[in-house]
Amino acid sequence: MTTTMGELSLSPAISVILPVLNEEPHLAESVTAILSQDYVGIFEIILALGPSRDRTNKVAEELALRDGRIKLVANPSGKTAAGLNLAIAASASPVIVRVDGHAKIPKNYLSLAIAILRESGAVNVGGVMAAEGITKFEIAISRAMRSPLGVGASRFHTGGEAGEVDTVYLGAFRRDAINAVGGFDERYTRAQDWELNHRLRKNGGKIYFDPRLQVTYRPRPNLSKLAKQYFQYGRWRRVVSRSHPGTVNLRYLAPPLTLAGTLASLLFGLIIHPIIYLPAAVYGIFLLISSALIAKSAREFISLLAIIPTMHFAWGAGFITSTKVLR
Numbered sequence: 001m002t003t004t005m006g007e008l009s010l011s012p013a014i015s016v017i018l019p020v021l022n023e024e025p026h027l028a029e030s031v032t033a034i035l036s037q038d039y040v041g042i043f044e045i046i047l048a049l050g051p052s053r054d055r056t057n058k059v060a061e062e063l064a065l066r067d068g069r070i071k072l073v074a075n076p077s078g079k080t081a082a083g084l085n086l087a088i089a090a091s092a093s094p095v096i097v098r099v100d101g102h103a104k105i106p107k108n109y110l111s112l113a114i115a116i117l118r119e120s121g122a123v124n125v126g127g128v129m130a131a132e133g134i135t136k137f138e139i140a141i142s143r144a145m146r147s148p149l150g151v152g153a154s155r156f157h158t159g160g161e162a163g164e165v166d167t168v169y170l171g172a173f174r175r176d177a178i179n180a181v182g183g184f185d186e187r188y189t190r191a192q193d194w195e196l197n198h199r200l201r202k203n204g205g206k207i208y209f210d211p212r213l214q215v216t217y218r219p220r221p222n223l224s225k226l227a228k229q230y231f232q233y234g235r236w237r238r239v240v241s242r243s244h245p246g247t248v249n250l251r252y253l254a255p256p257l258t259l260a261g262t263l264a265s266l267l268f269g270l271i272i273h274p275i276i277y278l279p280a281a282v283y284g285i286f287l288l289i290s291s292a293l294i295a296k297s298a299r300e301f302i303s304l305l306a307i308i309p310t311m312h313f314a315w316g317a318g319f320i321t322s323t324k325v326l327r
Contacts, residue, residue: 008094008118008174011041014110015091015175016099019075019083020060021050023101026218027059030101035067039110045070046087047101050078056101081184081192088175088183096173098193103170104216113172116210123177123205124197126168127213129156134218140295140303141219141226149290150308152251155209165209167197169217177205187326190236198244223306227314234318243326252319258283259316 016034020027034045047060049072064070073090075083088096097113099105116125131142144150151157156169171193181199184192197207220226234255241248262280269277291304 008114010114010118011039012095012114013041013093014039014043014095014097014114014172015087015093016043016045016097016110017048017084017087017091018045018099018101019048019050019080019087020052020056020101021075021078021080021083022052022054022056024052024054024056024059026102026104027056028063030099030104031063031070033104033106034099035069036107037105037110038107039114041114042093043069043110044091044093046073046090047071048073048075048083048087050075050083052078079186079189081186081188084184084192085186088178091175094175096175096178098170098173099215100170100217102218104218106214106216109213109215110172112210112212116208116213117172117174120208120210121206122164122208123174123200124168124171125208125210125213126156126171127210127215128159129169129217130214131157131217131219135221136299137303138219138221140300141307142217143294143296143300144304144307144311145217145219147290147294149294150311152254154251155211159211160209162210162212163208165207166201167194168207168209169193170215171197172213174205177203188236188239190232191240194237195240195243198240198247223310226307227310230311230314231318234315234320235322235324236318237315238319238322239324239326255312255316256319257316259313260320262313 031045037043047070049057049060060072064072071090073086075086084098095114097110113125131145133139133142146158148158155165177200181203184196188195201207220229237252262283265276265278265280287305287308290308291301295301295304
């Protein structure tokens with residue numbers, strides 16, 4: 001059943017919610033950027049604190065002591081979806097804006113998000129996940145994450161025209177729309193944002209992308225953490241496809257098909273005939289050309305030769321090996 005939404009006021013109250021776990025290096029920067037907004041309305045920040053292994057919670061407590069707009073809630077499970085729901089429950093604002101503890105929003109983000117929500121009539125709006133590294137290796141990862149050669153043609157990665165989409169990065173939500181579909185599904189460790197946006201659309205809501213909403217995203221610092229991240233992306237995207245049949249398109253199937261095809265090519269080329277090495281060779285050529293086109297230096301080119309297949313193959317391996325079925 002579609003829920004009818006009333007018109008938003010010009011400057012509605014906003015609750016900015018962050019699920020926080022092991023974010024010591026970036027949390028202060030993220031929260032400071034939110035506090036520096038030019039938004040003329042009232043806004044608060046709600047940090048849902050998981051059981052971090054670093055000084056994240058101490059940093060959060062120090063930030064809350066310095067500014068009364070910051071509220072802390074406990075998230076004992078540390079799970080992202082649970083933290084988001086706990087933060088929403090602790091708020092009362094008509095607009096919910098999700099930000100991550102390793103993301104940095106520009107000064108006009110809240111003002112722009114409200115304007116786009118009002119103009120588009122959407123229940124959720126989002127923009128570009130503008131990956132921006134600090135170390136040289138992170139910078140190389142960020143280049144791959146912002147290129148269609150690395151992550152495909154998702155507008156929230158690579159930019160593009162404003163318009164309706166299936167999902168967006170983070171998001172500024174109508175609270176009544178979230179409530180109408182029951183909030184985030186806490187069974188999902190990853191892909192909970194895609195899954196929520198699917199239910200919002202199914203309930204008659206519009207999800208809207210606008211490239212003016214730029215969010216600085218800090219990528220993983222090394223190859224092993226990047227592989228773990230993309231393995232989880234692939235694994236949970238498969239779970240979504242089981243829960244919501246018909247939601248997988250060719251873009252999502254490209255990484256598992258590439259992984260399976262490359263491995264089969266190498267194996268059967270060895271066992272049967274060298275001509276079967278051809279598909280693996282084609283991917284190798286694609287990798288060389290992609291790295292050369294994305295890289296801005298010889299060092300980045302070498303890094304990208306490891307980064308791009310890690311992203312592709314880890315995602316594909318997660319998708320192929322995913323056996324989880326939600327109950």
